[in-house]
Amino acid sequence: MCNQAxxxxxxxWLGLLVLAGILTPIGCNGWTxxxxxxEEFVGPFPSWLNVRRDFGAVGDGVADDTPAIQRALDAIRTxxxxxxxYFPAGTYRLTRSLKTVRKAHTDNMVSLIGEAPxxxxxxxxxxxxxxxxxxDAWYAKISRMTFDGRGRAGICLFYGPSxxxxxxxxxxxxxDAKNGLVFGGPQTAGQAExxxxxxxxxxxETGIQTVNWNSMDIWVWYCWFEDCxxxxxxxxxxxxxxxxxxxxxxVSDVSIANLMVFSVVNNVSIESRxxxxxxxxxxxxxxxxxxxxxxxxxxxxxxxxxDNAGPYLVVDNQFRLRPNTRAIRMTWADQTLIGxxxxxxxxxxxxxxxxxxxxxxxxxxxxxxxxxxxxPAPPKKDRxxxxxxxxxxxxxxxxxxxxxxxxxxxxxVVHLPMGIYQVDRALVVxxxxxxxxxxxxxxxxxxxxxWNGPPNGCLLHIEGPGQVSLQDLHLNGGPASALVVELPxxxxxxxxxxxxxxxxxxxxxxxELPVAVRVEGLTEATVQFRALQGSGQAGRWVQVIGTNREPxxxxxxxxxxxxxxxxxxxxxxxxxxxxxxxxxERSSDALCGLHLSDSGILSVDATRFSYATSSSSPTVxxxxxxxxxxxxxxxxxxxxxxxxxxxxIQGDGSRTSVLALNNQFWMNKPPATSETIWMNQARxxxxxxxxxxxINTNNKSVAERGFEFLKNLPENSDPSRSPHxxxxxxxxxxxxDDTILQHLRLLRETNPCYPGKADGDTEIVIRRVVxxxxxxxxxxxxxxx
Numbered sequence: 180m181c182n183q184a185x186x187x188x189x190x191x192w193l194g195l196l197v198l199a200g201i202l203t204p205i206g207c208n209g210w211t212x213x214x215x216x217x218e219e220f221v222g223p224f225p226s227w228l229n230v231r232r233d234f235g236a237v238g239d240g241v242a243d244d245t246p247a248i249q250r251a252l253d254a255i256r257t258x259x260x261x262x263x264x265y266f267p268a269g270t271y272r273l274t275r276s277l278k279t280v281r282k283a284h285t286d287n288m289v290s291l292i293g294e295a296p297x298x299x300x301x302x303x304x305x306x307x308x309x310x311x312x313x314x315d316a317w318y319a320k321i322s323r324m325t326f327d328g329r330g331r332a333g334i335c336l337f338y339g340p341s342x343x344x345x346x347x348x349x350x351x352x353x354x355d356a357k358n359g360l361v362f363g364g365p366q367t368a369g370q371a372e373x374x375x376x377x378x379x380x381x382x383x384e385t386g387i388q389t390v391n392w393n394s395m396d397i398w399v400w401y402c403w404f405e406d407c408x409x410x411x412x413x414x415x416x417x418x419x420x421x422x423x424x425x426x427x428x429x430v431s432d433v434s435i436a437n438l439m440v441f442s443v444v445n446n447v448s449i450e451s452r453x454x455x456x457x458x459x460x461x462x463x464x465x466x467x468x469x470x471x472x473x474x475x476x477x478x479x480x481x482x483x484x485x486d487n488a489g490p491y492l493v494v495d496n497q498f499r500l501r502p503n504t505r506a507i508r509m510t511w512a513d514q515t516l517i518g519x520x521x522x523x524x525x526x527x528x529x530x531x532x533x534x535x536x537x538x539x540x541x542x543x544x545x546x547x548x549x550x551x552x553x554x555p556a557p558p559k560k561d562r563x564x565x566x567x568x569x570x571x572x573x574x575x576x577x578x579x580x581x582x583x584x585x586x587x588x589x590x591x592v593v594h595l596p597m598g599i600y601q602v603d604r605a606l607v608v609x610x611x612x613x614x615x616x617x618x619x620x621x622x623x624x625x626x627x628x629x630w631n632g633p634p635n636g637c638l639l640h641i642e643g644p645g646q647v648s649l650q651d652l653h654l655n656g657g658p659a660s661a662l663v664v665e666l667p668x669x670x671x672x673x674x675x676x677x678x679x680x681x682x683x684x685x686x687x688x689x690x691e692l693p694v695a696v697r698v699e700g701l702t703e704a705t706v707q708f709r710a711l712q713g714s715g716q717a718g719r720w721v722q723v724i725g726t727n728r729e730p731x732x733x734x735x736x737x738x739x740x741x742x743x744x745x746x747x748x749x750x751x752x753x754x755x756x757x758x759x760x761x762x763x764e765r766s767s768d769a770l771c772g773l774h775l776s777d778s779g780i781l782s783v784d785a786t787r788f789s790y791a792t793s794s795s796s797p798t799v800x801x802x803x804x805x806x807x808x809x810x811x812x813x814x815x816x817x818x819x820x821x822x823x824x825x826x827x828i829q830g831d832g833s834r835t836s837v838l839a840l841n842n843q844f845w846m847n848k849p850p851a852t853s854e855t856i857w858m859n860q861a862r863x864x865x866x867x868x869x870x871x872x873x874i875n876t877n878n879k880s881v882a883e884r885g886f887e888f889l890k891n892l893p894e895n896s897d898p899s900r901s902p903h904x905x906x907x908x909x910x911x912x913x914x915x916d917d918t919i920l921q922h923l924r925l926l927r928e929t930n931p932c933y934p935g936k937a938d939g940d941t942e943i944v945i946r947r948v949v950x951x952x953x954x955x956x957x958x959x960x961x962x963x964x
Contacts, residue, residue: 709737832863
């Protein structure tokens with residue numbers, strides 16, 4: 180839930196945008212965002228299998244429930260009967276490891292759901308050091324249970340051995356085990372794109388561990404870690420840690436042994452030995468954004484150790500320090516520190532290249548030691564449920580929606596069990612509704628709504644105002660739009676999409692490129708995406724179209740992953756978009772990751788661009804753009820190509836400002852210079868510049884000079900520990916502190932918002948919905964006319 184401190188304050192002039200004529204100054208509106216559509220648990224539904232009723236589990240803590248649960252897991256694997264397995268409250272004693280096995284592509288696209296985390300307990304009574312549940316699933320969900328390791332389990336929940344993606348791990352409690360949650364391991368494939376949401380880790384040696392080069396995009400949100408050794412640990416792969424609480428971690432709250440891209444945002448740490456330890460011994464770097472954290476009384480020598488090459492962006496963190504503890508040990512490479520607050524002087528050991536802006540020292544009583552209020556597991560609610568029969572036609576589904584729309588104030592549920600539903604006319608959720616449209620899963624074999632009507636139609640249309648939630652659905656729009664959401668453009672309108680997975684058309688024929696997600700005409704309403712996934716394919720992935728008027732509330736993407744697109748993001752007509760912690764992976768030969776040619780603001784940090792490159796096509800092209808483009812702590816990595824990723828600015832630069840701050844570029848052939856990757860060819864030149872960036876390379880001849888510090892290192896066959904495996908890039912452009920602050924303002928002020936309780940607003944909440952289409956726009960969120 181957003182508090183008063185996280186409001187969007189737009190009262191400062193943005194000089195370049197004023198020149199561009201697309202922004203005017205406005206004051207702080209001071210709103211505190213609470214969403215009416217608080218997440219609820221409304222199951223179990225008749226379509227779900229029940230581990231006690233259907234398979235004979237007892238759940239009394241005495242009987243051995245291992246055989247019964249294993250039979251249930253085997254039965255649900257191919258989802259012949261159901262795609263959800265329900266665990267009623269009880270204590271289920273396990274004497275050996277439970278295992279799921281994927282034999283076919285669609286195996287284990289299922290959900291395991293407990294009645295309530297504190298009341299649904301898997302109790303380990305097996306051999307010491309073994310795994311409680313090996314979860315070989317994808318496009319899957321496991322939620323609302325406790326894993327009690329009893330001090331004997333080696334791993335509570337292990338993802339693997341097959342590759343997985345698009346998973347949710349939510350509302351689980353892990354306690355008294357060596358490892359709570361492990362993603363991948365030796366001789367296993369990677370585990371990617373998994374949102375770990377509202378989980379609790381108590382007395383685990385390691386809470387969350389990533390153990391594979393392809394165990395990436397582990398998004399840890401709103402989790403609680405108490406009395407663990409390491410709370411979140413990267414052996415290989417990567418994670419992003421947002422809005423978590425760490426209490427008394429014995430080694431560190433977040434730490435790494437290997438390298439990628441990381442973000443550590445808005446967490447609270449109380450009396451841990453070390454908050455962030457990136458002392459991996461590597462000379463390569465991990466671009467990392469560390470923003471908005473509150474660290475109280477760390478017990479070790481340092482609150483943060485930034486020993487690898489970074490680059491780092493360390494912004495708006497608060498350090499309440501013991502007398503003998505210091506806040507930050509800088510890396511010997513690149514970092515920018517802005518707006519951090521310390522409780523004593525000399526809190527930072529300065530090394531390497533750095534900028535420090537607007538930092539200050541305060542008394543300890545000015546930094547709170549109060550724990551934040553964390554979102555609870557969704558409470559179980561008894562709502563009116565309207566069951567849609569399997570294989571129902573569009574008119575039957577619409578009849579159920581219309582019935583629910585008449586039950587305002589009761590938050591009714593329209594439930595579509597597992598199956599394929601052919602839809603030949605638009606399903607419309609009328610204005611004023613407060614219904615919930617719920618399926619049995621978002622996978623290709625769970626609850627699927629498939630458009631078979633005319634082209635250019637719409638499968639599902641939500642008319643605001645209203646309080647509507649969609650959950651666990653797969654929407655196949657075919658040549659039509661899969662989802663259209665219309666809402667009033669006012670400060671009381673909010674859209675939150677969690678784990679929306681959207682793919683655009685694979686065909687780019689026509690004058691205008693297709694778009695996977697378009698947000699249009701909204702300047703006052705709030706639209707936020709968490710763990711957004713999918714691909715733009717032959718068009719844009721996310722497009723934000725403004726109205727050339729003020730005030731603006733930026734559209735925001737917080738964590739996510741996507742395949743190739745013809746320009747991942749586009750802002751037009753003064754639209755504003757904030758993108759944080761997203762992985763862009765080459766899935767086709769699209770060469771341009773970003774193309775900005777209109778007007779607006781695009782602010783990106785902690786994001787990886789893994790793209791095919793060529794000498795004729797830049798990765799980022801800014802052409803006649805009127806506005807601000809910010810790229811901070813990004814990784815630019817060529818894939819299967821030798822040319823470096825390049826940032827090219829062309830056309831009229833009189834109203835353009837582009838800042839590349841603390842980014843890292845992989846460069847495998849000389850010359851590895853700033854001129855190779857930063858080309859401000861605009862006339863007049865655009866404002867901004869390249870600041871505090873560096874390179875990684877497998878080719879030691881590319882980084883012959885290395886960093887000055889690395890000259891003291893001996894040669895090493897591993898380039899990541901070699902004095903010639905990394906090198907600084909010379910800064911380009913005159914970039915004063917004010918320009919950096921101007922570019923980072925939206926990244927600093929735009930904070931995630933969580934559903935709470937309120938009345939009278941428009942709240943559209945989308946949870947675990949897959950939307951695909953071959954039309955012009957797959958998902959369209961727009962102002963109501």
